[in-house]
Amino acid sequence: MYRYDEFDHRFVAERVAQFRDQAERRLSGELTEEEFKPLRLMNGLYLQLHAYMLRVAIPYGTLSARQMRRLADVADKYDRGYGHFTTRQNIQYNWIKLEETANLLAELSEVEMHAIQTSGNCIRNVTTDHWAGAAADELADPRPVAELLRQWSTLHPEFSFLPRKFKIAVTGAPNDRAAVKVHDIGLRMHANDKGEHGWEVIVGGGLGRTPLIGFTVRNFLPEADLLTYLEAIMRVYNLHGRRDNKYKARIKILVHELGEENFRAEVEAEFNRQTKLDVEVEQHELERISAYFAAPDFEVLPKRSADYEIAFARNPDFAQWVRSNIAAHRRDGYAIVNISLKPEGGIPGDATSDQMRSIADLADRFSFDEIRVSHHQNLVLPHVKQDDLYKVWKVLRANDLATANIGAAGDIIACPGLDYCTLATARSIPIAQTISRRFADLNRQHEIGPLRINISGCINACGHHHVGHIGILGLEKKGVEYYQITLGGSSATDASIGTILGPGFSGDEVPDAIETIVKTYLDVRKGGDETFLDVIRRAGHAPFKEALYAPAQRQ
Amino acid sequence: MTVTEIGKALTGNRLYDGEVVFLTRTGIWSETIDAAAVALEPLSQAALEKRGEAAVANNQVTEAYLIDVERRNGRVRAQHIRERIRALGPTVRQDLGKQSDGTGGGFAAHA
Numbered sequence A: 001m002y003r004y005d006e007f008d009h010r011f012v013a014e015r016v017a018q019f020r021d022q023a024e025r026r027l028s029g030e031l032t033e034e035e036f037k038p039l040r041l042m043n044g045l046y047l048q049l050h051a052y053m054l055r056v057a058i059p060y061g062t063l064s065a066r067q068m069r070r071l072a073d074v075a076d077k078y079d080r081g082y083g084h085f086t087t088r089q090n091i092q093y094n095w096i097k098l099e100e101t102a103n104l105l106a107e108l109s110e111v112e113m114h115a116i117q118t119s120g121n122c123i124r125n126v127t128t129d130h131w132a133g134a135a136a137d138e139l140a141d142p143r144p145v146a147e148l149l150r151q152w153s154t155l156h157p158e159f160s161f162l163p164r165k166f167k168i169a170v171t172g173a174p175n176d177r178a179a180v181k182v183h184d185i186g187l188r189m190h191a192n193d194k195g196e197h198g199w200e201v202i203v204g205g206g207l208g209r210t211p212l213i214g215f216t217v218r219n220f221l222p223e224a225d226l227l228t229y230l231e232a233i234m235r236v237y238n239l240h241g242r243r244d245n246k247y248k249a250r251i252k253i254l255v256h257e258l259g260e261e262n263f264r265a266e267v268e269a270e271f272n273r274q275t276k277l278d279v280e281v282e283q284h285e286l287e288r289i290s291a292y293f294a295a296p297d298f299e300v301l302p303k304r305s306a307d308y309e310i311a312f313a314r315n316p317d318f319a320q321w322v323r324s325n326i327a328a329h330r331r332d333g334y335a336i337v338n339i340s341l342k343p344e345g346g347i348p349g350d351a352t353s354d355q356m357r358s359i360a361d362l363a364d365r366f367s368f369d370e371i372r373v374s375h376h377q378n379l380v381l382p383h384v385k386q387d388d389l390y391k392v393w394k395v396l397r398a399n400d401l402a403t404a405n406i407g408a409a410g411d412i413i414a415c416p417g418l419d420y421c422t423l424a425t426a427r428s429i430p431i432a433q434t435i436s437r438r439f440a441d442l443n444r445q446h447e448i449g450p451l452r453i454n455i456s457g458c459i460n461a462c463g464h465h466h467v468g469h470i471g472i473l474g475l476e477k478k479g480v481e482y483y484q485i486t487l488g489g490s491s492a493t494d495a496s497i498g499t500i501l502g503p504g505f506s507g508d509e510v511p512d513a514i515e516t517i518v519k520t521y522l523d524v525r526k527g528g529d530e531t532f533l534d535v536i537r538r539a540g541h542a543p544f545k546e547a548l549y550a551p552a553q554r555q
Numbered sequence B: 001m002t003v004t005e006i007g008k009a010l011t012g013n014r015l016y017d018g019e020v021v022f023l024t025r026t027g028i029w030s031e032t033i034d035a036a037a038v039a040l041e042p043l044s045q046a047a048l049e050k051r052g053e054a055a056v057a058n059n060q061v062t063e064a065y066l067i068d069v070e071r072r073n074g075r076v077r078a079q080h081i082r083e084r085i086r087a088l089g090p091t092v093r094q095d096l097g098k099q100s101d102g103t104g105g106g107f108a109a110h111a
């Protein structure tokens, strides 16, 4: 894992001291709210419906056991014993007091964590594949590049006051698990004929009010040119991005307005104009960073573990969990363990401090001290020996963390919505909870197969509803919540934006509507191999519309 | 006969901890919506708003705004679901917030 050097330590400590002073001046009345608000936002502190909310950065979703324990301690000491893992691989605390925030930040800084650039019009936390460094299909671990980008973008003066917030995602695998096509910039690693790695640069994707799939501005950018090229993109954006209208300020709108060809020409011209950054330094720096991400000391193990196979054969619950929550590791004898934070009827992404500690202990004992946060609001133990899977499962199960529903109907993404969020138009969590209860039968979930249900409580789309196979958007009409359903979204390699199915539903009607949609899928599919998304892409919305709306029209 | 009074109350979030508060008749900020002063006419509503501006200026709350409420049998209910949730706590964690510590409003968020 990346470790802070002396500079990082000093910088974060200084930042805490600076914030402490700012908060004190605000509390004493020396600063007005208007003056203080941008300062607190630069430190991830929002004011939500019930209290302040602190968003803590988890760079590329990677945590050590020690950091996870500290997150648990913070939850107990400064919050109400839990935290919420977000779709940006971060964690949010919901019950923070302004007067305690500086102390909280000081405690985080002791474990090399902070809340800088989790808000504001800057380059936000760089996100990546939550299986990075472990996935069987990966070309190379994308995290050294993610860390390089973090260092490059942290407090970069030129990119601290962008027209709007800016999100970068990176993947080193052909199967996109980092949603690179729906970020401002998405980077996907490819290998050329000579086996050299380079980057596909995708620009202008995004969700929110205007959901768009990004376009590839470069197919294969040599790694050495990466920062220079990204600087060129940022400059074009900084220069031409719309600052006059918040809703048109994201780079996706610029790409859309300029047109892909013109945008590419601008970027290439800027790229050629720039004096190249000192590539030697960059390569050297990348090598230095890469050393932190060296693969752990994996044992040489047989492909299959006898212990694991015996447990698999004997215990159907364990077998079900393995089939659903375990992914293939790049090394023989190892596995990736996905921990579902979506128990039946639970709040997606919430974890109690005790759960965090139990996961930290598991990471310590069984996963080379590593934990990942996924943008699906789940956690991952990336490097577990197959021999240990049964033991890990038992601990997870005892902590209500072993629901076997990864990627299935119960694995719902939901933003905080109107239960916490000041921007919300409707609640999202209760909708997730009722759907989760409705589909509680795990056998049925597995019979349905891969199904991504994503819920947002407003058009800002933090719950990624546009890229849900089924997307649910909470809106309001005259103070009453209602929900719009979209079908056919995906954030995977074949990314697509879902489209609206028809008139909206009240909150009470949503679970039945989802049930009808799922039943229709099961009726229409040509066998178990045809997934929900396959059916939408083959048959379109028609059968679903018919099933949902026709009966009411006939009445 | 029960009289329902329809008017406006003044609310904000307390500066030092973000707690949801309501301005009372006596001019203090209370954590419970039932204690809120309910202004029935435009004039008294404008007066409430003025006091809100003063409270922002002297840093008691971060922002103060009027919300639509009704008072019945001494209990005050916010008209909009967002404000009802603020006056209670998250509907999905009824063990937390005002609803759990006795300062919640006398209504359900979604009713």
Ligand code: SF4
Residues within 6 Å of the ligand: A415, A416, A417, A418, A421, A422, A423, A424, A425, A456, A457, A458, A459, A460, A461, A462, A463
């Ligand atoms: S989508 Fe809207 S309601 Fe949900 S967290 Fe984002 S801003 Fe809040």
